[in-house]
Amino acid sequence: MTALADPNAEGRFGEFGGRFVPETLVPACQELERAFHEAWNDAEFRAELSRLQREYAGRPSILTECHNLGRRLGIRLILKREDLNHTGSHKINNVLGQALLAKRMGKKRFIAETGAGQHGVASATAAALLGLDCKVYMGAVDVERQALNVFRMRLLGAEVEAAQSGSRTLKDAVNEAMRDWVASVEHSYYCIGSVMGPHPYPFMVRQFQSIIGDEARVQMRELTGRDPDVVTACVGGGSNAMGIFSGFVDTPARLVGVEPAGGAAVGRGVPGVVHGMKSFLMQDEEGQVQEAHSISAGLDYPGVGPEHSYLASIGRAEYPSVTDAEVIEGFQLMSRTEGIIPALECAHVVAWIAREAPNMQGATVLMNLSGRGDKDVAQMMQILGPSMDVA
Amino acid sequence: MSNLESHLRTVRRGGRKILIPYITGYAARWEEAVRAAAAHGADAIEIGIPFSDPVMDGPVIQRASREALNRGATLHKILDGVRLLDVGVPLVVMCYYNTVYRCGHERFSRMLAAAGVSGAIVPDLPLEESTEWCAAADAANVATVMLAAPTAPDDRLPKIAERSRGFVYAVGLLGVTGERETLSSSATTIARRVKQVTDLPVLVGVGISDAKQAQEACVEADGVIQGASVMRRLLDEGVDSVGEYVAQVRRAIDE
Numbered sequence: 271m272t273a274l275a276d277p278n279a280e281g282r283f284g285e286f287g288g289r290f291v292p293e294t295l296v297p298a299c300q301e302l303e304r305a306f307h308e309a310w311n312d313a314e315f316r317a318e319l320s321r322l323q324r325e326y327a328g329r330p331s332i333l334t335e336c337h338n339l340g341r342r343l344g345i346r347l348i349l350k351r352e353d354l355n356h357t358g359s360h361k362i363n364n365v366l367g368q369a370l371l372a373k374r375m376g377k378k379r380f381i382a383e384t385g386a387g388q389h390g391v392a393s394a395t396a397a398a399l400l401g402l403d404c405k406v407y408m409g410a411v412d413v414e415r416q417a418l419n420v421f422r423m424r425l426l427g428a429e430v431e432a433a434q435s436g437s438r439t440l441k442d443a444v445n446e447a448m449r450d451w452v453a454s455v456e457h458s459y460y461c462i463g464s465v466m467g468p469h470p471y472p473f474m475v476r477q478f479q480s481i482i483g484d485e486a487r488v489q490m491r492e493l494t495g496r497d498p499d500v501v502t503a504c505v506g507g508g509s510n511a512m513g514i515f516s517g518f519v520d521t522p523a524r525l526v527g528v529e530p531a532g533g534a535a536v537g538r539g540v541p542g543v544v545h546g547m548k549s550f551l552m553q554d555e556e557g558q559v560q561e562a563h564s565i566s567a568g569l570d571y572p573g574v575g576p577e578h579s580y581l582a583s584i585g586r587a588e589y590p591s592v593t594d595a596e597v598i599e600g601f602q603l604m605s606r607t608e609g610i611i612p613a614l615e616c617a618h619v620v621a622w623i624a625r626e627a628p629n630m631q632g633a634t635v636l637m638n639l640s641g642r643g644d645k646d647v648a649q650m651m652q653i654l655g656p657s658m659d660v661a
Numbered sequence: 662m663s664n665l666e667s668h669l670r671t672v673r674r675g676g677r678k679i680l681i682p683y684i685t686g687y688a689a690r691w692e693e694a695v696r697a698a699a700a701h702g703a704d705a706i707e708i709g710i711p712f713s714d715p716v717m718d719g720p721v722i723q724r725a726s727r728e729a730l731n732r733g734a735t736l737h738k739i740l741d742g743v744r745l746l747d748v749g750v751p752l753v754v755m756c757y758y759n760t761v762y763r764c765g766h767e768r769f770s771r772m773l774a775a776a777g778v779s780g781a782i783v784p785d786l787p788l789e790e791s792t793e794w795c796a797a798a799d800a801a802n803v804a805t806v807m808l809a810a811p812t813a814p815d816d817r818l819p820k821i822a823e824r825s826r827g828f829v830y831a832v833g834l835l836g837v838t839g840e841r842e843t844l845s846s847s848a849t850t851i852a853r854r855v856k857q858v859t860d861l862p863v864l865v866g867v868g869i870s871d872a873k874q875a876q877e878a879c880v881e882a883d884g885v886i887q888g889a890s891v892m893r894r895l896l897d898e899g900v901d902s903v904g905e906y907v908a909q910v911r912r913a914i915d916e
Contacts, residue, residue: 280789288790290758292717294810294832296787297817435723436713448716453836455812543759543785544714556735557763558713 272480273520274512274577281469282548284583286576289468291448291546298455303470305375310477315370322366323481326399327356329363330485333493334639339607343627348493349610349639350486350514359613359641360482360510361392361463367478369396372459379403379458383447385412385440385506386568386615387419388641389463394428402459404428407446409439412567419645437561439570440506444545464507465575468546472575476512483517486636494634502526503638504618505589506533506569508578510640515587518636525587527578528622530597533562535574536582536589542573549576565594565649566614568641596621601643601650613641614649663804665705665751665779665827669862669884672704678914679828679864679884680875682891682907683755685709685725687734692742694895697904699748702911707782707886708743710736710756717784717867719839721889725896736760740776753780753806753827758794761786766794770801780804780827788821795824806830809855811847822859831855831882833868839889840870844877852882872906872913879914 281287281303289299309315323329331351340347352360365382372380380402384390390406397404406423410432413420423430436442444467451460465472465479490498501518503511505527515525529537535550542551544559552560552572564570581587592600600620605611612620616639623635643650662670672679682698684691686708695706711726711734718726743752754773761769761783773781781803786794788807798805804827809818811832822829833848834841848865855863865878866886875885887910894902 289787290785290790291787292784292810292832293787293808293821294812294835296789296810297812297814435727441714445714445716449719449837452717455835541762543762545716546785548762551759553759553763555763557759558730559759 272483272516274476274516277469277473281473283577283580286549286579287469287472288548289546290543290548291468292452294452295455299468299470305371306470306474309371309374315374319367319370323363327362327366328354329481331355333486333489336608339604342607343624344631345627346634347623348490348498348634348636350482350636352482352510352638352640353613353642357392357395358644359388359392360479360513361389362395363481363513364463364475364478364509365389365392365396365461368461369400369402372402372461373400375459377457377459379405379454380461381405381447381450381458382461382463383407383440383443384463385443385570386566386645387412387416387423388568390428390430391419391422393461394423394426397428398426405450406430407433407443407450409433409437409443411438412440415649416567416645418648439562439567441559441562441572448545464509465512465577466507466545466547466573472547472577475509476516476577479509479513480516482510482513482638483515486514487517490636497521498523498636499633500524500526500630500635502528502619502623502635503640504528504569504615505574505578506571506615508575510638512575512577514638519586525581526622527587527589528618529589529591530564530566530569530618531591531593532564533569533571534591535572536578537591544573547576549579550574550582565597566618568613568615569618590622592618592621592625596625598653600624611643611647612639613643614646616640663779663802663826665753665804666861668751669704669828673862673883678879679704679862680907680911680914681705681707681864681884681886683707683709683886683888684895685711685722685729685892686739686742687711687729687732688725688895689732690900692746693900694903695746696748697900698907699750701904701908703750703907704884705751705753706748707753707755708739710739710754710760712757712760715757717837719837719889721893722838725892736764740772743778744776751779752777753782754778755782755784758783758786761794766797770797770803773803774801778803780806782806782830784808788824791824808832809851811835811851818855819858822855822861825861828862828864829855829859830886831863831865833865833878836868838867840893841868844869844874848878849881852878856881872910875910876913876916885914
């Protein structure tokens with residue numbers, strides 16, 4: 271069980287979080303809060319979720335020690351292999367929980383937003399398994415750069431709608447999903463894909479993802495006999511990072527969430543309110559939300575989950591950023607040295623580790639490899655060229 | 662009692678239904694549109710402060726907001742324009758909460774008051790999150806209009822009405838702003854439910870799409886707010902069309 275604190279009655283982590291939604295959605299958020307609380311404390315619900323995690327998602331995910339890359343960098347590098355889960359990322363952990371909850375609440379329709387498509391694919395998958403109608407909103411730009419995931423969702427029976435507003439990326443997919451929910455709240459369940467949105471989502475999604483940290487803590491002690499010195503993960507909304515941080519927040523480990531330079535909400539944002547939450551947000555002087563720009567669709571988001579803002583504000587976690595160029599290097603570095611193609615999101619973490627390694631010599635670094643890179647291969651082939659001449 | 666409330670109560674006491682058109686600030690010719698609306702029978706006018714992520718708005722007001730931002734809309738420019746309007750009816754701003762939060766509660770409320778704005782509607786600031794803003798707005802004599810949605814259980818409506826100033830904004834349907842073919846039955850239902858718990862004027866907005874629907878909504882409500890139907894005319898047809906439309910709705914609800 272995580273040592274992270276629960277939010278207060280208003281859904282706040284310190285000053286961050288809350289429930290800034292249209293009045294239409296307030297009763298739905300309150301209903302969801304009650305339903306989650308009951309389900310989470312219901313042994314039968316937890317047993318069913320555990321069974322699906324084990325028999326369907328393939329948990330527990332393993333640890334892999336990166337001997338080659340670790341030796342090269344002068345650190346002990348260990349991966350938590352969320353990329354090996356069914357559907358290829360950590361997203362399934364949260365989605366199975368929320369889909370079971372939707373069923374329990376009697377909702378027939380499952381709405382999701384997606385950036386890179388991983389949450390959309392996981393949602394479509396859980397909806398297919400549990401017999402829910404699934405609608406996924408995805409920014410039009412992302413529909414183009416993640417065409418394979420769009421087809422996967424359709425293959426799984428989901429309807430995918432391209433969000434044409436604003437920057438046409440994840441932020442706008444969230445807007446469209448919220449507009450859908452405002453209109454369909456009586457019979458639809460909105461499955462938010464990260465530790466963001468109005469209360470109880472940031473808390474609930476963290477609880478569903480805390481299985482990553484719970485497993486990793488035990489596995490690290492088995493493998494290395496101790497807790498890691500550094501625990502690191504990429505941060506867009508921040509659910510995979512919250513998941514692994516949750517297992518180590520009460521240890522002395524350095525917690526490091528790596529943001530893209532073009533979407534560094536904690537690093538470059540100031541407190542603001544969008545998508546139902548108060549959190550660090552990239553915005554201008556007028557409070558207009560700025561558009562994120564990242565090579566990775568999954569991190570192309572100007573905000574961040576409120577609990578990350580809280581951990582940053584109290585100095586418990588740090589949030590460096592890396593550039594797209596560093597990410598492209600990191601993507602190839604892990605592929606070539608370890609035979610593991612990471613998701614572009616995770617290549618951010620590889621890039622930070624490679625840059626920071628001189629300051630971490632001899633340290634044990636646990637990295638959450640939250641997704642596999644198959645979805646990014648076409649995009650990287652365009653960037654690097656089919657024969658990789660530019661590399 | 663706020664200026665807004667006393668003005669709207671006077672309209673109601675005179676046996677008239679209340680008409681509030683919405684105009685997005687800094688849309689092309691927005692100031693002329695506000696004047697046209699006032700000249701053709703608006704009892705108050707709602708001025709939208711455009712925001713990058715308007716989650717309560719449908720395609721028309723999204724487009725109006727985006728175009729206004731592309732034209733260089735800022736809070737200061739809009740309030741500078743508002744200050745000079747002098748249209749003889751109360752003005753109410755509609756803005757998303759990040760605009761308020763970024764500016765600062767007290768500063769924002771003072772800026773509104775200084776520009777002659779009587780009220781504020783903040784659609785993503787529900788009751789539970791509204792304490793700080795409402796205190797600042799009350800102190801500046803800016804009426805914070807709360808929204809009441811069809812999803813609210815019976816025990817929630819009196820709390821919303823009690824915190825609301827000026828009038829209560831009854832949300833006419835489950836959904837975002839925009840025009841619909843017919844009036845949702847939820848529009849009259851929510852108006853009736855809110856009227857049962859408050860003496861404040863109750864206006865229905867969201868999905869009131871033409872003069873006939875406005876008339877139908879006014880069977881229960883004290884008045885209507887017209888957003889997308891006004892803005893579509895301003896964006897596609899121009900200022901004259903706004904004036905004609907407001908006059909048409911005025912006639913329909915005065916019948």
